[in-house]
Amino acid sequence: MFEVEVKYRIPSHDVIKDKLKSLNARFLEHTEETDIYFNSPIRDFAKTDEALRVRVYGDGTVVLTYKGPRIGSVGKTREELSVTVNDLDNLLEILRRLEFKEVARVVKRRDIYNYENFTIYIDTVEGLGSFVEVETMVNDKELINKATEEVLQLGDRLGLKRDWIERKTYLELVLEKQSANKP
Structure with a gap:
């Protein structure tokens, strides 16, 4: 899926x-999420534009997600593979023993809405501020450009200005902020 x-x-x-x-x-719901990002011992995800994330939802659900490199130039389209895990502590220990290194945590409060085949997230991200994500899923790479245009059109209808688009991930924004705050 993309x-x-x-x-x-x-x-x-x-x-x-x-x-x-x-x-x-x-x-749909209000949730709080903590995302724990890891870097690989065999390649630098910052250089390959990949991500490995453990997401902990407010209800205790834990999801491990691999995100492939971004596709396209407008949004943050990526191939995404996820699996739900029932033991956060053991998952984190497995990653540590395989020498994956935690690079950052992103904590957000999120209101989730559904409109047609779109999901809209209204986020407040600790240390970063307020964001809206408009997304849809497609299972065919050939549909990405059409879906991107549909997402942008919905953003226009919602009054979201195209010059407000943020291509950086929350992880990149958090790492930038951490780097800027170092003495």
């Missing part, structure tokens, strides 16, 4: 929530 996503840095949640309401988008 996750076709465009992320926007936004000044306020209020405008987007009003637009979602006017479109009759369905509120």
